[in-house]
Amino acid sequence: MRALPSATTMCRVLIGLDRAGASGTLHIRAEGRRATLSLEASQVVGANVDRRVATSHRQVFENVVQMCDWQGLVLRLVQSPAPATWWKLSEPIPARTLALHTMRAAVKGADMASVRADLGDSLYHLTEAGEALFHGAELRPEETAVLFWLRRGVPAEELSTLPGCGLAGYRFLWMLKLLGAASPKPGGSYPLLLRKRRELRRQASAHALLDLPEGAGGRDARLALRKLVRDLHPDRFGDRAPPALRRASGEIVTALVNAEARITSGRAD
DSSP states (O other), X not given: OTTHHHHXXXXXXXXXXXXXXXXXXXXXXETTEEEEEXXXXXXXXXXXXXXXXXXXXXXXXXXXXXXXXXXXOEEEEEOOOOOOXXXXXXXXXXXXXXXXXXXXXXXXXXXXXXXXHHHXXXXXXXXXXXXXXXXXXXXXXXXXXXXXXHTTOEEHHHHTTSTTTHHHHHHHHHHHHHHTSEEEOSSOSHHHHHHHHHHHHTTOOHHHHTTOOTTOOHHHHHHHHHHHHHHHXXXXXXXXXOHHHHHHHHHHHHHHHHHHHHHHTTXXX
């Protein structure tokens, strides 16, 4: 986890340079050390750390991972002529590919309790930046599965149970959040759905389920039911929502209807 802040900074910059089609030399310094990455049209064509030149993709990756252990990175892109051919890589590396490999390494050993705390219980979706980042990228099976669910909108707490995802997919979602490639959906009713599901599991009273004070009557119950169902009906989440989310929504709406009926008939606890 020590390398995570620097890795996130480095990879966000690489992704930004990739999207911009940037050329030049990215100068990196921290803790009295220096490194450079040379780019041509968003492709990394050369790298060195403390004047040690990388000659292969693996060495470039290892160099960038090493830089992520430096604290307080300062990065500056200087537009400059292409480097001398003698220390150019035989094949360039797309800057976004280097960023993905680096972030995968940075989050690999992350404490899952910290990951869960950061992701919370929000409903996540793939951002525009995320779509651009993964266009044509080589992905692992669990990453492909996560992107499929993110395009529908997926609850963080349920992702690891969805087909093809698992804990590796859950960690991948966190990586995407750090990179700005996935984010919680703005607004929406998922937090309300989670609260109602918790109340249902605790066997809350009919009045509590409808957010009513004890003693409220049938008219108030009908108005409350109408409002809650408008926000929580399965159709509110769309046909592409994960089946578990639509199932939970249906169970909650049924419980709310039953709660209204108990209050209206005078049978509420």
